[in-house]
Amino acid sequence: MTNNTPPAGWYPDPTGAAQQRYWDGQQWTEALAAPTVVHVPVAAPPAKDWFQRHPGWTTLIVFWIACMIWQWEWLVPVIAIVAATVWTIRWIERRNNRLAADADRQNKLAALGDKRGIFGDYPPADAA
Incomplete structure (x- = not known):
């Protein structure tokens, strides 16, 4: 007669509990x-910015700006210049961060001896 018992080891508990019980090859142990x-x-x-966290203040600020624009026509070009300046500064920061990340990546590749670290992702034909 063949022995069909499984080898010793950890198996799901036969009582159905969410744990494992050790089978010693002949019987269940404690x-x-x-x-x-x-x-x-x-x-x-995603993190909410200030305007999403404070809709009441945002509405009040937008309303105040609209009133100022309606009252003082000179405020429109000033706001446009400030907005363009802020946009330009943010664009330069994003570009510099992107260039720094590319430089770090190429530096790591160069340290590993990969030619992409020297030539970038588009090496000359004779360098390949």
Whole structure:
């Protein structure tokens, strides 16, 4: 007669509990182990900016600006110049951050001996 018992090891508890029990090859022992818990990272909700967190103040500020524009015509070009300046400064910061990230990436590739670290993603034909 063949022996069909499983080899010794940890198996799901035959009582149905959410744990594992040790099978010594002949019988279940009293040794218990907690099941492996898989942690799934949960994406954090996107951060809200000041205007999304304070809709009442945002409405009041926009209304005040609209009243100022209606009252003082000279405010329109001033706001346009300020907005263009802020946009330009942010564009320059984004460009500089992008260039710094590219330089860091190429530096790492050059340190590893990869030709893309010297020539970038488009090496000359004779360098390949």
